[in-house]
Amino acid sequence: MIRITELRLPLDHPEEALREAVLARLNIPAEDLKSLHVARRGYDARKRGHIVLVYNVDCDVADEAAVLAAHEGDQHVRPTPDTTYHPPEATLPEGMPRPVVIGAGPCGIMAALTLAQAGLKPIIIERGKDVKARTVDTFALWRKSVLTPESNVQFGEGGAGTFSDGKLYSGVSDPRHLGRHVLEEFVRAGAPEEILTISKPHIGTFRLVTMVMFIR
Known part of the structure; x- marks a missing residue:
C-alpha cells in the first residue's frame, strides 16, 4: 500500500x-x-x-x-506505515500476586484492559463510584450544587475525561501508533467508526458513559 x-x-x-x-x-x-x-x-x-x-x-x-x-x-x-497493534507478551511467575492498577481513569482503564487481554487478571483500585452512579452524582453537582466528595467529576470510574466531551486528540508523537489502538478499542466499545479517520475526533459524554461500562 x-x-x-x-x-x-x-x-x-x-x-x-x-x-x-x-x-x-x-x-x-x-x-x-x-x-x-x-x-x-x-x-x-x-x-x-x-x-x-x-x-x-x-x-x-x-x-x-x-x-x-x-x-x-x-x-x-x-x-503505508504498519499501524497494527502488537500486544505485549506477559506472564506472571507461579505464585506471584495479580497486578494492581491504581485509578480507573483513561490511563488506568486502558492499562487494566491491556493486562486483562494478556490474561493477567488485574485488580483496579478506584476511590469513586462506578461510572453510572457517578454520572448521577456529577449532574447533581452541576444542576443542584450537591457535592458528593468521593463521587464527582474528579473521582470515579472513567476519570475526569468522562465528562469532557471525549476529545481524543493531542500533539504527542506516536511512532508506534499506539493511539490508533486506543481508538480501535473505543470503536469496539461503541464509539463511531469515524474517529479512526477524522483529525480531531470526539465522542460525546453520554456515549462515553456506556463505553466505559463496556470496556469494564
Missing part, C-alpha cells in the same frame, strides 16, 4: 474528486488504482473563505514499486 499525505480538496468536493486527485497525484491510469482508503481527514481553515479538506489516503496500485520509485524524494508519497 502507498500513503499519500496532504492531499487537498475543496470543502464541497464531489465524492469522485478524491479518486481523481489520487490518480493525478500518482500520475497513473485509472485501471492501475485498485482501491483507496481514507486514513485521515482534516481541514485547513487558516484562510477565511477558503476552507479545504486535507486527506491522507492509502492506495492499492498495480505496480507499487514502480510508483514509489517514480516519486522517490517526495515526502508525501510513501509506503
Whole structure:
C-alpha cells in the first residue's frame, strides 16, 4: 500500500474528486488504482473563505514499486506505515500476586484492559463510584450544587475525561501508533467508526458513559 499525505480538496468536493486527485497525484491510469482508503481527514481553515479538506489516503496500485520509485524524494508519497497493534507478551511467575492498577481513569482503564487481554487478571483500585452512579452524582453537582466528595467529576470510574466531551486528540508523537489502538478499542466499545479517520475526533459524554461500562 502507498500513503499519500496532504492531499487537498475543496470543502464541497464531489465524492469522485478524491479518486481523481489520487490518480493525478500518482500520475497513473485509472485501471492501475485498485482501491483507496481514507486514513485521515482534516481541514485547513487558516484562510477565511477558503476552507479545504486535507486527506491522507492509502492506495492499492498495480505496480507499487514502480510508483514509489517514480516519486522517490517526495515526502508525501510513501509506503503505508504498519499501524497494527502488537500486544505485549506477559506472564506472571507461579505464585506471584495479580497486578494492581491504581485509578480507573483513561490511563488506568486502558492499562487494566491491556493486562486483562494478556490474561493477567488485574485488580483496579478506584476511590469513586462506578461510572453510572457517578454520572448521577456529577449532574447533581452541576444542576443542584450537591457535592458528593468521593463521587464527582474528579473521582470515579472513567476519570475526569468522562465528562469532557471525549476529545481524543493531542500533539504527542506516536511512532508506534499506539493511539490508533486506543481508538480501535473505543470503536469496539461503541464509539463511531469515524474517529479512526477524522483529525480531531470526539465522542460525546453520554456515549462515553456506556463505553466505559463496556470496556469494564
